[in-house]
Amino acid sequence: MSDNRRDFLKKGTLLGLSGLASTLLGKDKIDKLEEMSNQLENTPAFALPKLPYAYDALEPYFDKQTMEIHHTKHHAAYVNKLNETPSTNIDYMSNDEVKCTHIDKYWSAVIRNNLGGHYNHSLFWTLLKPNPKGEANLPSGKIAEAINKDFKSFEEFKKEFAEKSTKIFGSGWCWLIKQEGKLKIVTTPNQDNPLMKLEGERGKPVLALDVWEHAYYLKYQNKRADYINNWWNIINWDQAEKLYTTK
Ligand code: MN3
Numbered sequence: 001m002s003d004n005r006r007d008f009l010k011k012g013t014l015l016g017l018s019g020l021a022s023t024l025l026g027k028d029k030i031d032k033l034e035e036m037s038n039q040l041e042n043t044p045a046f047a048l049p050k051l052p053y054a055y056d057a058l059e060p061y062f063d064k065q066t067m068e069i070h071h072t073k074h075h076a077a078y079v080n081k082l083n084e085t086p087s088t089n090i091d092y093m094s095n096d097e098v099k100c101t102h103i104d105k106y107w108s109a110v111i112r113n114n115l116g117g118h119y120n121h122s123l124f125w126t127l128l129k130p131n132p133k134g135e136a137n138l139p140s141g142k143i144a145e146a147i148n149k150d151f152k153s154f155e156e157f158k159k160e161f162a163e164k165s166t167k168i169f170g171s172g173w174c175w176l177i178k179q180e181g182k183l184k185i186v187t188t189p190n191q192d193n194p195l196m197k198l199e200g201e202r203g204k205p206v207l208a209l210d211v212w213e214h215a216y217y218l219k220y221q222n223k224r225a226d227y228i229n230n231w232w233n234i235i236n237w238d239q240a241e242k243l244y245t246t247k
Contacts, residue, residue, distance in 0.1 A: 044083040045091040048076050049122050057130040061230040063219045071125070074214055078117030078191070085110050096122065100195035116191030120173055124208045129236040137233050143206070143241040150183040158232065161185050161209075166225050171212040177203030178244055206243045207235065 025033075051071055056064035090099045090111070096119045103112050131137055138154065139147060151157035164185050165174035172189045179201065186194055186201045194203050209231060216227035 044079075045086070046079045046082045046096075046118055048079045049125065051125050053128075053130050057132075058128060058234050059132075061131070061234050062128070066214075066216065066218045069218075070121075070210075070215060075118070075121040078114045078121065081110065081114040082118060085114070087111055090115070097195060100193060101197070103195075104197040105199075112196070113191045116193050116196070119195075120191055120193055120208060120210065123205060124210050126239050127208055127236050128234050129239075131233050134233065137235060137237070139235075139237040139240065141241050143237060143244045146183050146244060157185075161207075162225070162228050165209055165211050165228050168211050174209045174211060175203075175205050176207035176240070177201070178206055179203035183244075204243065206240050 048071075051067075055068040055071070058067060085108075090102060093099045093102070096115070099115055100119050103115065138144070144154070147154055147157045151160065161174060161176070164187055168174065168187050168189075170189065172187055173191075173193065174185065174187050175194050177184050177186055177194045180203075183206065184201060184203060186203070188194060188198075188200055192198055192200070193208075194201060194205060196202075209228065211224060211228070216224060220227045
C-alpha cells in the first residue's frame with residue numbers, strides 16, 4: 001500500500017471516529033474532554049505542599065528564616081527537578097510513598113535524590129507542630145506504648161535517636177520506622193529513605209529528622225546536637241501515631 005493511501009485511510013478513520021464521537025456525545029462534551037486532557041497534560045506530576053503552619057510558628061526551636069529557605073528553596077528545588085525529569089515509570093503511580101518503594105540502586109540518581117528529597121521533606125513538615133509556650137511534648141496512646149515496649153522507656157528511645165542522628169556522617173536523615181510491627185531507629189544518607197529498596201533497613205517511616213546542614217546551620221551553625229535536642233519540643237506526636245497505627 002502506498003504511503004499516500006495509508007495516510008488517506010488513517011485520516012478517514014480518525015475523521016470517522018471523531019464524527020461518531022460528536023454524534024454520541026455532542027460537541028460541547030468533546031470540547032470539555034479535550035480541555036480536561038490538556039489540563040492533565042499540563043499539570044506537573046509533583047507539587048510543593050503548603051506548610052500546615054507559618055514559617056515563624058516553630059520559633060524558638062526552628063527559626064523563621066531557616067524554615068522559609070528550607071521550604072521555598074530546598075524543597076521546591078527537588079519538586080522542580082522532578083517535574084523537569086519526567087519518568088513514565090513513576091509519575092503516574094498513585095502517591096509518593098508508592099513511588100519511593102520502587103526506587104532501587106538501578107534508578108537514575110536524579111530521580112532517586114529528588115523523589116527522596118520531595119517525599120522526605122513533605123513528611124518532615126507534617127511531623128512538626130508549633131509549641132510557642134514550650135510545653136512538655138511527649139508521645140501518648142499507642143505510639144507511647146510501642147516506644148516503651150521496643151526501647152524500654154522514652155528516655156532510652158530519645159538517647160538512641162540522638163546518638164544515631166548526631167553520628168550521621170555528612171548529609172542524611174534519621175528515622176523511626178515500623179518494621180514488621182516493631183519500632184526501630186535507622187539512618188539513611190543523602191535523600192534516601194527506608195521505603196526504598198536499598199542496602200539499609202526498610203520499613204514504614206513514623207518519625208523523620210533532617211540532619212542536612214541546611215536544616216539547622218543558620219541558627220545552630222555546627223551544633224547539630226543542639227538542633228536535635230530542640231526538635232523534641234516540636235514533634236507532632238499525633239501525626240506520628242497516625243503513621244504508626246495506619247498501614
Ligand atoms: Mn532538608
